[in-house]
Amino acid sequence: MSEAEDFARLMRELKERGGLSYGVLARRLHTSTSTLHRYCSGEALPAQFAVVDRFARACGASAAEAVDLHRAWLLADARRRAGPAAPDPAPDPEPVIAPDPKPGRAAAGTREPAVPAGAAAVVAPVARPFWHRRRAAVVAAAGLAAGAVAVALLAVTAPGRGAPHTASGSGPGAGARGPAASAAAGTGPAAGAAPTGSATPPTPPTAPSGGPATAPAPSSAPPPAPAPGHAPAAPLRAAVRxxxxxxxxxxxxLAERGPASVPPPPVEADAPAWAAAQRAVHAGNQIVEVTLHGTGSGAVVLEGLEVRVAARRTPPAWNVYQMSQGCGGGITPALFAVNLDAPRPLARPVAGNDFGNRVPAPSFPMRVSAAEPVVLRVAATTTGCDCDWSLDLRWSSPAGSGTLRIDDGGRALRTSAAAGRPVYGYALELGRWSH
Structure with missing residues (x-):
């Protein structure tokens, strides 16, 4: 059974035990009945951790059942991001050993292990091929890692749980990288204003001419001090949605194409591909979610968030396509609000709400480490410009300090005003966009 099928099975079991119909659950989750049915059948996977949390609450899941469901979602989400698994290599043929005609002697080509005197006879397990042992170790490690991430994220996001996301990144001393955006290498205080740029892969070890390559220092060793005029690498790994x-x-x-040429709205998980195919731009507002992990053994202090607007243009005269005909929920995550129309936009902390319970506004400084991830949510709005923008996250650690660039895969984030533009919503009963 795949990770997605296992997650869907847990959802079906909770739904059947709760005795709620797809229609009732869909209204409580503020989604469509068909989307919820796709989740429970394994055809689709929720893109947000909050959807899984609301589903568990609506079905009356216990704390242990909620953790199991969240862990299954993390495994399925990690499998979806990793893509289809590569086929296992063919096993190496096991050597055929001819039996020795003389009893009591080991077969040719083998060695009898020495058994201490008085030790009891033990039946040796059958040796597995190397490829089988390697695959088992990888699967076991992935399960343990997903469980640890689930527990850490539940602790970090309580009481208002957010949507966790893991991201592949470099190890200590390299720039952070994410699957949906890039995080620049850290910058140091030596040059005054700290420049930033896109993340680059770690440089392989070099050696003087005619000498052997110098191996990197072990992770347990203290990081070397940066050379004068050079910035330390950011000890952070970022995943940006x-x-x-x-x-x-x-x-x-916002999209330039007419309604007859635009396909139906996707689920949130498929939004990046849908928007790229339509050359669409976020209309009026954009929410960016950043999950941060430390890459070293120590903690990193997040000191502040700065907004950089690289360009302001006149909003394009395109059509507005709404992804939902009315939607709302009882959970409003705490976040940083950004007004892109301000001359110098600031990231302003805003409190959230969890079904009537106030969620405190986020505040700096924050502590992040490999075992304690941090999720930052930024909501940017504009009513007057087509804006290119990014975020600079200031950090400090025992190894130095700098900034981490938060953007969209090495490109600027883009949000455009949409006032006065034609607005279309998708009519499911008609199978088309309607004005």
């Missing part, structure tokens, strides 16, 4: 919908369903895009 630039297509986050409010309540998992409420969002709008």
């Amino acid at each position: 630039s297509h986050v919908w409010a309540a998992g369903c409420d969002h709008a895009y």
Whole structure:
């Protein structure tokens, strides 16, 4: 059974035990009945952790059942991001050993292990081929890692749980990288204003002419001090989601194409591909979610978030396509609000709400490490410009300090005003966009 099928099975079991219909659950989750049915059948996977959390609450899941469901979602989400698994290599043929005609002697080509005197006879296990042992070790490690991430994220996001996301990144001393955006290498204080740029892969070890290559220092050794005039590498790994919908369903895009040429709205997980195919731009607002992990053994202090607007243009005269015909939820995550129309936009902390319970506004400084991830959510709005923008996250650690660039895969984030533009919503009963 695949990770997605296992997650869907847990959802079906909770739904059947709770005795709620797809229609009732869909209204409580603020999604469509068909989307919820796809989740429970394994055809689709929720893109947000909050959807899984609301589903578990609506079905009356216990704390242990909620953790199991969240862990299954993490495994399925990690498998989806990793893509299809590569086929296992063919096993190496095991050597055929001819039996020795003389009893009591080992067969040719083998060695009898020495048994201490008085030790009891033990039946040796059958040796597995190397490829089988390697695959088992990888699967076991992935399960343990997913479980640890689930527990860490539940602790970090309580009481208002957010959507966790893991990201592949470099190890200590290299720039952070994410699957949906890039995080620049850290910058140091030596040059005054700290420049930033896109992340680059770690440089392989070099050696003087005619000498052997110098191996990198072990991770347990203290990081070397940066050379004068050079910035230390950011000891952070970032995963950035630039297509986050409010309540998992409420969002709008600007697109130049007419309604007859635009396909139906996707689920949130497929929004990046849908928007790229339509050359669509976030209309009026954009939510960006950043998950940060430390890459070293120590903690990193996050000191502040700065907004950089690289360009302001006149908004394009395109159509607005709404992804949902009315949507809302009882959970409003705490976040940083950004007004892109301000001369010098600031990231302003805003409190959230969890079904009537106030969620404190986020505040700096924050502590992040490999075992304690941090999730930052930024909501940017504009009513007057087509803006290119990015974020600079200031950090400090015992090895130095610098900034981490948060953007969209090495490109600037883009959000455009949409006032006065034609607005279309998708009519499911008609199978088309309607004005």
